[in-house]
Amino acid sequence: MKYSKDIDFFRAILICLVILVHIVNFGNIHPLAKSAILSFMMPTFLVITGYLVNIDKTIREFLRYIGQILLPYVIRVTGYAVLSLYLPVRDGIKVFNLSTILDIICIKSIGPYWFLHVMIVCGVIYYFAFHISRKIDITARYSIFAALLIITALFTPFLSLEAAFYYFVGVGIRQYCKDFSRVYLNSFWPLLPFGLLVVHPRFHGWGTISVLVCVFSFLSFSSYFICFFKGRTKSIIEYIGRNTFPIYIFHPMFTMLSKFLSPAFKWDFTGLSHAILIIVIGVAGSICIAKVLDWSHLSYLLGKKKILR
Template sequence: MMPTFLLITGYLVNINKSLRKFSIYYLGILVPYVVMTVAYSVVSYYMPVRDGIHELSVSVILDKVLVTSIGPYWFLHTMLICGLLYYVCFAIPLRREYKIERLIVFGTSLLLLSLFTPLQSLKISSFYFIGVLLRQTDCDFDKVFYKSPLSLIPFCILVFDKSFYDWGLVTVIVMVYCFISFSSWLYGYIKDKKVNKYVILIGMNTFPIYIFHPVFTMAAKFYKPWLAFDASGWLLAIVTIVIAISGSFIMAWILDKTRTCYLLGKESILRL
């Protein structure tokens, strides 16, 4: 899922903006990232979180915000770093025909960042770069990711074997391709207008879902024993997904209604 999100993010990010407009877009990610990372770090000190901090200090929290990130917010950390480099590389005033050279400079920047700093892993940022590559070479997304139900077959074969999960393996690229191919095909069969409306609504609001869902996944630890009768864990997963999505919508709605969404640097969070 996350390699897919990174690829699509790289493809969709619009860098054809003035510095002012890009700064507004950038702050719209940076402010929620800092707020939620600090909050998650503090909570993880008191709750049994897998990658939680073991020392509550300014230096540790700064490390999580600026360098290593924490929990699910590493994705926003990657977006911020890759997005800034992407904009800088393509905002330099050069003629349009230097697009390939810009891509080379951007890719080299990501490589050097991964080699000489702890800020980014090339395994992760390469998926963002693939998305940028598709966009800047004017590839038709629908033609690159051909819609087919058959793509579910290799996806299932690979996804059930965790030895294929290393982001540096070609198997992850295959899974990303198959996931986009199958989900695009499946979406084409959603004919019911109400179902389609809700699917689009969720897609439009992946940002609030992403930043708020950890609140509800951490809460899952409290009701997990009640669902222990299902040894497969599928029931726990389904219940948690439903609670996380609906809960994230409610939190975003409350912030919008109370105008406290400005604490996250936004005029509104929900997109309706």
């Protein structure tokens, strides 16, 4: 597989959007903008994730990879659930007991951590489907993978078919195209269909073809803007893109506390200045937490020798 630095640029944009939509104040002021962002943001992340997952590993190596997602997932979901009892969270819990915790860890998840749940479920199915037999070709294994995803989504509560689809697309790009940059064009013009689709809520459903169009349009016009960033600015963006995992798992700490800064921004009726500040704090704060964990070797508690890349 050929790794493209464009992916780091895409992920840097996407992780900033993830923080943005989790800011309660922004969502209250701009509900349509939040819906528009959600329509393509996580599907794009899932496509990229499906592409990046490497299954050319021994069972032990792959289980270590799953464990490095599972351990932070369990810790953060549990922590998020506890905080949701005291802080404003739309999908928080009302009662803290064993059955509730098992439900949010194993089945529905809460907060932004459903994404890690999808990574774990799809990753395990992906590995199994492509190692079931080395005697069959890629198309056969890819078809088995599709069938297993559909069965899991239809007959168990562990997976959404819409989320699985975008992960599946990413896997297809890896298996058939090899190079991620072959599936998008470096052009400003795809911004036109993208803009026309995201402004209409009826096109926001992940089960619609319009979202897939938005995903690849986003990749295309975003890649066009890469050339405008040089030197240190570009390096910082790529660094953020390489380290979306720690930002993803730690940023809710900052978005949940952002409500306490809202009164200082009453002068800004758009809520954008507050949102920008929280994004900066969320990114910087998450990276600082990861650095402290790496420095103190507490990163081992999350199943990793080093969190930052």
